[in-house]
Amino acid sequence: MSLYSQKFYRLLYDWYDSNHRVLPWRETTNPYFIWLSEVILQQTRVAQGLEYYHRFVSTFPTVEQLAAAEEDEVLRLWQGLGYYSRARNLHKAARMIASNSQWLTANGQANVFPRTFADLRALPGVGDYTAGAIASFAYNLPYPALDGNVYRVLARLNDCDLPFDTSAGKKYFHQLAEELLDRNHPRQFNSAIMEFGALHCLPASPDCATCPVQAFCKAYAAGTAELLPVRKTRPTLRDRYFSYTIYITPERKTLIHQRTAKDIWQHLYEFPLTEHPSEPEWLNYHPTANSQLSTLNNSQLSTLNSKLAFMHILSHQRLHARFYVVPVNELPTLPDTLAVTWEELDDYALSRLTLKALETFS
Numbered sequence: 001m002s003l004y005s006q007k008f009y010r011l012l013y014d015w016y017d018s019n020h021r022v023l024p025w026r027e028t029t030n031p032y033f034i035w036l037s038e039v040i041l042q043q044t045r046v047a048q049g050l051e052y053y054h055r056f057v058s059t060f061p062t063v064e065q066l067a068a069a070e071e072d073e074v075l076r077l078w079q080g081l082g083y084y085s086r087a088r089n090l091h092k093a094a095r096m097i098a099s100n101s102q103w104l105t106a107n108g109q110a111n112v113f114p115r116t117f118a119d120l121r122a123l124p125g126v127g128d129y130t131a132g133a134i135a136s137f138a139y140n141l142p143y144p145a146l147d148g149n150v151y152r153v154l155a156r157l158n159d160c161d162l163p164f165d166t167s168a169g170k171k172y173f174h175q176l177a178e179e180l181l182d183r184n185h186p187r188q189f190n191s192a193i194m195e196f197g198a199l200h201c202l203p204a205s206p207d208c209a210t211c212p213v214q215a216f217c218k219a220y221a222a223g224t225a226e227l228l229p230v231r232k233t234r235p236t237l238r239d240r241y242f243s244y245t246i247y248i249t250p251e252r253k254t255l256i257h258q259r260t261a262k263d264i265w266q267h268l269y270e271f272p273l274t275e276h277p278s279e280p281e282w283l284n285y286h287p288t289a290n291s292q293l294s295t296l297n298n299s300q301l302s303t304l305n306s307k308l309a310f311m312h313i314l315s316h317q318r319l320h321a322r323f324y325v326v327p328v329n330e331l332p333t334l335p336d337t338l339a340v341t342w343e344e345l346d347d348y349a350l351s352r353l354t355l356k357a358l359e360t361f362s
């Protein structure tokens with residue numbers, strides 16, 4: 001390690017000691033808890049992730065308990081976080097771990113949780129970042145953990161404008177991360193650089209004036225900090241048009257169905273759906289309400305229905321959705337649907353979009 005790097009590490013660790021947030025997954029070396037936190041925190045803010053982390057740790061304190069749960073139970077606990085494939089992979093990986101005794105500790109003892117980067121990386125839903133995070137935080141192994149914050153810090157320290165979300169960019173940034181990693185203290189280094197990116201070297205307005213490692217930052221010297229990192233252009237989003245019907249009887253019964261196709265929100269529940277091949281005439285589609293069947297009159301119903309239009313963005317799709325409340329005396333017979341009371345909706349793992357619509361009623 002050069003004197004130059006030692007000085008960099010010292011400044012970074014001093015900053016970390018005085019500024020880091022106290023987060024439960026940074027106070028433990030339990031690989032299962034660290035893995036849970038890393039999966040929950042992908043695409044999720046820390047404040048929201050914290051609540052889900054506590055929920056998972058208290059419901060499933062061990063990986064065996066998570067493995068023994070039904071998938072529906074895991075999805076219900078995950079409800080509201082979105083990107084449900086993360087929860088499905090978490091559950092699948094837990095089952096793999098619990099049924100596999102091939103992982104050995106450094107002393108050759110059997111261990112329920114994988115201990116090497118390669119074994120971690122082989123778990124469903126675990127990429128280079130998550131494997132590096134678990135390997136370094138749980139076992140103090142010398143692997144970098146490149147999340148969005150670290151990509152930004154590396155791009156700026158090196159004044160690198162290679163798009164980090166291309167395969168050439170990823171390879172290059174990985175090399176930069178390997179070079180910068182403190183191999184004697186990988187746990188401390190990864191915690192500090194991630195937190196530094198999250199709290200200090202911010203995307204829009206990095207606090208360069210008070211930056212502890214300003215002297216090491218090539219982008220600061222070149223005046224390019226705010227232009228970095230560079231991304232390749234985003235993929236175009238595919239538009240989809242959904243009309244949902246919320247039937248409601250005087251006894252507050254409604255219909256839901258489970259999405260079974262290989263598509264978004266597989267296995268989650270939602271109201272009966274019609275998908276339109278292109279943008280429909282939404283207003284013409286509006287079902288007529290029969291005011292005698294509901295405590296709402298037609299004008300109240302119309303106002304409610306007008307609030308139930310949403311645009312919901314997923315990574316590759318833009319969903320245009322409308323929900324229509326249709327009061328009925330009896331629920332119609334529709335294939336693959338389930339009659340439930342309004343209160344029972346809480347017992348089902350619902351899609352994020354359905355939850356958004358339900359918030360309108362609360």
Ligand code: SF4
Pocket residue numbers: 153156157200201202206207208209211212213214217219220225
């Ligand atoms: S000088 Fe600015 S851009 Fe460079 S590492 Fe520090 S905060 Fe980030």
